Amino acid sequence: MSSILIVGGYGTFTEELINKFYKEKWQIYTLTNSRRLVKPAHVFEQYTFAYDSGSVEEVITSCRPDAILFTGAYDPLYRWEDEHVQEESLNYIAGLSNLLMSAVAFGVRHFVYVSSDRVYEDEYAVDIREEMPVSPNSFQGMTISQGENLAMHFNATTQMEVTILRIARMYGIPVNRESCTDIYSRMCMKALVSGRLSVNAKRVLSALYVKDGVEAVYLLIDAPERKHRLYHVSSMEEVTEDEVAEIIREKYSHPVEIVDRTVGLRQRVILSNERFCSEFPFQVRNGYEEMIPMIIAHMKRHKNLFLHNDEQYEGKRFQDRMLRLLKKAVPFLETVIFFFPVYFLNIQAEGGSYLGQINFYLLYVLLFAVVHGRQQAIFSALLSVIGYCFGQMYTTSGFSLLIDINTYIWTAQIFIVGLTVGHLKDKFRETEEDKNERIDFLSDRLSDITVINSSNTRIKNYFAEKLISSAEGVGRIYEITSRLERAKTGEVLFSALDTLSEIMETRDVSIYLVSNENYCRLASASSEKARSLGKSLAIADYGAMFDVMMRKQVYINRSLDTELPMMGSALFDDKGIMRIVVLLWNIPYEQMTLYQANLLTVVGALVYSMVVRDADYMDALAYRRFLPGTGILQAEAFESMLDIYRNAGEKGYAQSSVLYIQSKGMPLTELSSKIRLLLRDTDYAGVVAGGGIAVLLTNTNKNEAAYVKARLEENGIVTYQEQKI
Numbered sequence: 001m002s003s004i005l006i007v008g009g010y011g012t013f014t015e016e017l018i019n020k021f022y023k024e025k026w027q028i029y030t031l032t033n034s035r036r037l038v039k040p041a042h043v044f045e046q047y048t049f050a051y052d053s054g055s056v057e058e059v060i061t062s063c064r065p066d067a068i069l070f071t072g073a074y075d076p077l078y079r080w081e082d083e084h085v086q087e088e089s090l091n092y093i094a095g096l097s098n099l100l101m102s103a104v105a106f107g108v109r110h111f112v113y114v115s116s117d118r119v120y121e122d123e124y125a126v127d128i129r130e131e132m133p134v135s136p137n138s139f140q141g142m143t144i145s146q147g148e149n150l151a152m153h154f155n156a157t158t159q160m161e162v163t164i165l166r167i168a169r170m171y172g173i174p175v176n177r178e179s180c181t182d183i184y185s186r187m188c189m190k191a192l193v194s195g196r197l198s199v200n201a202k203r204v205l206s207a208l209y210v211k212d213g214v215e216a217v218y219l220l221i222d223a224p225e226r227k228h229r230l231y232h233v234s235s236m237e238e239v240t241e242d243e244v245a246e247i248i249r250e251k252y253s254h255p256v257e258i259v260d261r262t263v264g265l266r267q268r269v270i271l272s273n274e275r276f277c278s279e280f281p282f283q284v285r286n287g288y289e290e291m292i293p294m295i296i297a298h299m300k301r302h303k304n305l306f307l308h309n310d311e312q313y314e315g316k317r318f319q320d321r322m323l324r325l326l327k328k329a330v331p332f333l334e335t336v337i338f339f340f341p342v343y344f345l346n347i348q349a350e351g352g353s354y355l356g357q358i359n360f361y362l363l364y365v366l367l368f369a370v371v372h373g374r375q376q377a378i379f380s381a382l383l384s385v386i387g388y389c390f391g392q393m394y395t396t397s398g399f400s401l402l403i404d405i406n407t408y409i410w411t412a413q414i415f416i417v418g419l420t421v422g423h424l425k426d427k428f429r430e431t432e433e434d435k436n437e438r439i440d441f442l443s444d445r446l447s448d449i450t451v452i453n454s455s456n457t458r459i460k461n462y463f464a465e466k467l468i469s470s471a472e473g474v475g476r477i478y479e480i481t482s483r484l485e486r487a488k489t490g491e492v493l494f495s496a497l498d499t500l501s502e503i504m505e506t507r508d509v510s511i512y513l514v515s516n517e518n519y520c521r522l523a524s525a526s527s528e529k530a531r532s533l534g535k536s537l538a539i540a541d542y543g544a545m546f547d548v549m550m551r552k553q554v555y556i557n558r559s560l561d562t563e564l565p566m567m568g569s570a571l572f573d574d575k576g577i578m579r580i581v582v583l584l585w586n587i588p589y590e591q592m593t594l595y596q597a598n599l600l601t602v603v604g605a606l607v608y609s610m611v612v613r614d615a616d617y618m619d620a621l622a623y624r625r626f627l628p629g630t631g632i633l634q635a636e637a638f639e640s641m642l643d644i645y646r647n648a649g650e651k652g653y654a655q656s657s658v659l660y661i662q663s664k665g666m667p668l669t670e671l672s673s674k675i676r677l678l679l680r681d682t683d684y685a686g687v688v689a690g691g692g693i694a695v696l697l698t699n700t701n702k703n704e705a706a707y708v709k710a711r712l713e714e715n716g717i718v719t720y721q722e723q724k725i
Contacts, residue, residue, distance in 0.1 A: 003027040004221065005063055007051065007099060008071030010037050012172040012179060016214040018042050020291055024218065029063040031056070033095075051095025051720055057102035065488040066110065067221050068103050068716045070096060073116035073144050076181075077370050080140045089143040096147050097583075100162070112214075112221060113151040115166040117234070119479065120269050127272035129560050130166075130230045133588065137450060155229055163226055165217065168234035170211035171291070173298050176305040181205055184244065184288065190254050191248045191256045192306060197442065198259045199241040204268040208235045209286035219280040227279055234271035235284045244292065251296045261441060272560075331372050335380050336366065343387045361388060365414055369421035373429065377422030381414045386539070388414075427431055489593055493647045497526045500582065503603050504567075504596070508585035512537060514578045515681065521697050524653045525680070533565075535699055537581075546570075549581065554597035559707045566592060569600050571608040580608055630672035631685065632693065638686025654698065657705035661685075661693040663716040671717075678711055695719070 008014050014030075021028050022042035030039070031047045041044040047059045059069070096113070103111050119129055122135040136142040148564045150166050155162035171182035183205055191197050216233040222225065243259065249256040276282055284345050297304050308466040308567050342364040361384035369377035388410060396404075493511055500509045510530040512520035518539055525531035542564070548555040549570035557566045565583040573579050582604050587596070624635040633641065645656040661671070674696065675685055684696040695712075697705050709719050 002067075002234065003029065003063065003065045005031060005060065005065040005068045006071065007031045007068065008032060008075040009077035010040065011074065011076035012175070012210050012437060013170060013213065014071060014076075015218065017071075017171070019142055020214045020218050024222070029065060031059060031564055032077070032489075037524075047407075049722075050413030052091070052098045056098055060102050060106045060108065064106075065108060068099065068110070068585060069112045069217065069221065070099060070114060072114045072147060072169070074098070074114055085139040089123050089139055089140075092143050093146055093150065096150060098318065100150065102615045104160050105152065105481065110221065111151070111154070111160055111162045111166045112217070113147060113162065114217070115144055115148055115164055117166060117168045117271050118150065119456045120271075122269075123267060125272050126558065126560060126651045127236070127274075128232070129219060129272050129277055130228070130232055131562070131564070131586075152229065161226070163220060164230045165220060166214045166230070166232050167216070168232075169207045170210045170213045171207045171295075172640070173295050174290075177307075185293055185295055187244060187307060188248055188292065188299060191252060191304075191441060192244075192296075192299055195254060196257045196259060197245045197248065198261045199245045200267075201242045201260065201262040203239050203241045203267045204266065204270070204271050205239050205241060205244060206235060206237055207288065208233065208284070209291055211657075212284050212286055215285075216276065216280070216282055218339060219282055220276075223280065228275060231276045231279075232271040232273050233276050233282070234273050235287070236270065236273060237284075238268075238270060239288060244288070247289070247292050248296065251293045253300075253720070263441075331376055333378060334384065335368055338368075339380070339383045339387065340486070343390075346387065361414060365418040366421055369418050370425055372422075373425040373548050374419065376426075377418035377638055378415075382416050382419040382443055385411050400678055419594075437474075460679075492607075493524050494644070494651075494653050495595065496610070497524055497653055499607065500584070500603060501526055504584055504600060505591065506566075506584050506587050510565075510580040510583045510585075512583070513682070514581065520581050521680070521682065523580075524648065526651075526653060527585075530583070532585075533583070550578070554600055555599060556592050558592075567596065567600060569597075569604045571604050573612075580604075580611065582607070617643075627668060627687070629669050631676050632668060632672050633684055633686030635687040637687065638684065638688065638696070639685050641686065645696065645698060655701045657697045657700045657702055659695045659705060659709055659712070659719040660688070660699065661695065662720070675712065675717060677706070678715060 004021055006014060006017055006021075006028065007030075009032055010030075018028055018030075018040055019042065027042050029045050030043050031051070033048070033050045035048050037046075037048075045063060047063075049055045049059065072092075078092060080088060085304075100111065102416040117128075118138070118141045119134040120132075121137040121141050132139075134148075136145045147377065151162045151164055153161060157687065169183060171184045173179045174189075175184045177189065180186050184207060184247060187197060212235065213233060220231065242260070242262075245256075249258060251347050253397055273282070302424070304618070338484060342360050346360045365380045368380040369571055388405070392407070411530045482494045496511065497509050500511075501507055508524040508527045508530040508532070511523045513523045514520050520537040520539065522535040533542075544557050545564060545568055551567055552570070552572065555565075555568040558566050565585050566587040567584040569582045570578045571580040572616045573580070582600070584600070625633055627634060642658070645654060649656055666674075671693065672685065679685070679697075684698075686694060686696070688694045695708075700708070712719050
């Protein structure tokens, strides 16, 4: 039986994890830092220690887990509110570091770090792949990102396998009001409590149901091996806030007002789970259109868990209507109940030397006007007038009271004071509500401005760096030209790799020569990644890329297909025939711009002009480089070509092999004609020291050279891998 140690508090995610691994017959241990949590039934043993405690190593030694799962970004015990964020950030990194070191000390086979899409807080027009750099702006995002870096470091420096699983924002059916922390349940909760939703139609939401996320975690841990160290898991669903609000309004029985607060730029962060789905049999089985109604139904059935006593207004039954009526009647009942003590106090105080000077009715009206506002001020003033009239009728008749001007002055005084104070109270309440709405609105604007500023800052820094380095300035272009001019004859293509790599800011550059209209052959490449397409490309197999370059445009890999280069450019001769193809790999997404495309075009044109000039120069000196009447290089020229490819091989730019030929007295003209038919245009035959003949096979390793050797020997030409003395 396999065992797992789950580190984190008992939230919806952790509980679903426990249920899943229990069903799959795993032995489950948990480590939590809260003593208030009760051990779930399916957990074999629960340990309660701080994550940075020295006892963690003893815990791991005791339970001896096959895998450790750190819930990390989805651990409900971490509080990321503003007043706690710095403290939690320190606790988070310290706890993760201690867990990793303790796991390494025991020799745990597999450690899984659960991250989230909070590490991406900028705007992304395309789906985010694993190789795209993170962009955290908040303390929470930066902390989770630092945790990823720490996990990657342990994976690279220890024998323990560490896997990072970025799960898009998960949601589930909440247990109570406190568990409404995800984007969908928060909106459902707000609609239930206030009957009002403020939405931004430019905010694109995407979330993964918690059971789908748990299934992905299990597939990752249960797999015998994993090809990568980082995976994305998401639903790949896109929905805007206003669309979610419409679903919520349709499913609630009471009216829900949708307030349009659309402002700022479009906000979209969608993780691509292509890598995970291609390696594991994962499918998203639950969509938001099915689950949001289930969340609402659950909240309606258990309103006592989601609403406070003064918020449970929803319902059409007689009991619900009576409850709502009673809540509205409470202020009036308070006014009536308080009236009787005031009435008796006023009667007792009349004629007194001290209390007789106090107007209890005025104080009574002021109290309810200040507490409840205009409506209760009117009602309390009306009761005060009635009480005053009854009190006066003890000493005078009703007719005398009606014609007494003091009665009307007293009544006017009570109503004027009550209405004035009540009006001020209502205005203050309205001002407070407007202020809160304004704060919410400005908070959204501030969030949008932060995103815009982050984007502008990156652009400013990028162009500032370009301006300082002057990579495209006249002096820089002159330096490029001079560097290519200083290259040895036949070495221009290799020197061009350094130039392209430096100017385009990538280590992975490959240059292909178009041998005919159907194929391209690799001339030089700066890395294994750059030569990943192979040494020979069939143009028809890469139509999406070559169709763009055939139109003399720069190809940009907008779909971020990992099997294709990020940028590519073709160079044409005077007759419009494609001659050279330049491919660039591993360019940051933010640098795949029109500016970079134009820069590649300019630098490529400089490279091509130097290649053409180099070829023309070599043709002009053909009578000095080749033996008369043959295509065999003279000793000096051939030795120069050998040096060029030896240097390129040392840099990793090209491969080459040399075959030595035993001519057996065959005339050189006949030998030249014979081997020329059996070699490629990019291969060279020449004279070596001692008078022998050799063949330089470019971009060919020893295994591949064996095929050329066999072909030559089939045609009667004996070759050796090493020169015979």
